[in-house]
Amino acid sequence: MTDAALPLSLDTSDTTLAVSDATETAPRGPRGIQSVEVGGQLLIALAHVGRPMALKDLAREAGMVPAKAHPYLVSYGKLGLVVQDAGSGHYGLGPLALQLGLISLQQFDPVRLASAELPALAQQVGHTVAIAVWGNRGPTIVRLEEGPTAVHVNMRHGTVVSLDGTASGLLFAAHRPAVEVDTMLRAENGQTPDAAFLAVLDQVRAQGWAARVDGSMPGVSALATPVFDGFGAMVLALVAIGPSAALPVDASSPLLAPLRDAAQTISRRIGWRG
Incomplete structure (x- = not known):
């Protein structure tokens, strides 16, 4: 019998063991149907x-x-x-x-979800960030997270901010019912929205964010983005607040992208599909 005709005998014990070991040690996810x-x-x-x-x-x-x-x-x-x-x-x-x-x-409280995002967001934008909701007296700060850049503002949890003098106020004015906004403005400054103010609200809705420079607080500016629920209603604003000299608030602001991303992430978690 030639070498070519000899039967081959393979020792597969090591291979079998290796495969067995790999099978035993390979991570397995939860078994599904x-x-x-x-x-x-x-x-x-x-x-x-x-x-x-x-x-x-x-x-x-x-x-x-x-x-x-x-x-x-x-x-x-x-x-x-x-x-x-x-x-x-x-x-x-x-x-x-x-x-x-x-x-x-009902299980996803937007304020709770947004609060969890604030510490990282404050570090990312480099400024103090806040959550504003619509209260019975208008835009109300419910959470504040200080950032690396110091800003001295008389603001705390429960502070009601101006409807037309703040970025968060402009956002809510742009997305709340007109009758409600008219009532709040009259209570705030005795005036009703004029053509210039309505044009600002149109711009806010079109661009999807709002800004105020030296608004209700001289030397302080803010940039805000809206969070929407599954019905398309604005439920809160994410606001970056800082010294006017250090906080850019135009369309090219580097703060805009992280604020928008955070707002959209929260919005999608509570059902928004925009």
């Missing part, structure tokens, strides 16, 4: 598109064929996660999905 994850893509697709869809369109959006999607939709329909319109046959999110969404929104 694949069918739930697959079917969940249909719910994600409905939430992403935001309107009822035909079966073929919904299946395509979820990355599967209609025949595969249909049994999932039948089960979700029994649970109330989806509903099928009797006329068009289109599928949309059902009453249970709405209930879950509302409960989720």
Whole structure:
């Protein structure tokens, strides 16, 4: 028998051991149910598109064929996660999905979420940052986080700030109902909004942020961005406050991007889809 005809005998013990060891030591994530994850893509697709869809369109959006999607939709329909319109046959999110969404929104307090962002945001922008909400007397500071750049302002938790003299006030004036804004302005300075003030509010809405230089406090300027809830209502403002000489407040300000990013992150966590 030649060498070529000799049977080969491989010692696989070391290899088997190595594979076994790798299997034992490889990190494993929590075990899930694949069918739930697959079917969940249909719910994600409905939430992403935001309107009822035909079966073929919904299946395509979820990355599967209609025949595969249909049994999932039948089960979700029994649970109330989806509903099928009797006329068009289109599928949309059902009453249970709405209930879950509302409960989720109740669990996410925007002020609590924003407060968690403040320390890092203050360091990032290099200035004092604050959270302002709409109170029964107007824009009200509910949280203040000092930054590396000192600013001396007579402001603390519960301070009510000017509607037309502060960045946060302009944001709320731009997004609150006009009747409410008129009432607050009359109470604040005895005046109603004039054409110039309304033009400023139009600009604030268009650009998505507000600024005030030497407004209600000489030598102090502020830049503010809005946080919106799942219904598109403004719920709070993130405000950077600093000395006018050190805090740029135009469209090229390096503070604008981190303020916007933080506001959008919080907004999305409470249901905003803008």
